[in-house]
Amino acid sequence: MIKESPLQYDFDKLWKEGMLDWHGRMPERMVDDELEEAFWMQSMKKKDTSRQMSMPKRFTKK
Numbered sequence: 001m002i003k004e005s006p007l008q009y010d011f012d013k014l015w016k017e018g019m020l021d022w023h024g025r026m027p028e029r030m031v032d033d034e035l036e037e038a039f040w041m042q043s044m045k046k047k048d049t050s051r052q053m054s055m056p057k058r059f060t061k062k
Contacts, residue, residue: 019026029035 016026019030021027029039
């Protein structure tokens, strides 16, 4: 529980601490821009595919 005003906290620091793995290291894709971009490209492809599969036929691209 936060006892002080939230304005006195360094939220950037707290966010970065929350991103650390069990060994106190930042995940590889968080420090490597190419890995991060590849992750999101793959994620968006999966999302697009699953979205098309769940839509009625009349709404999908021809």
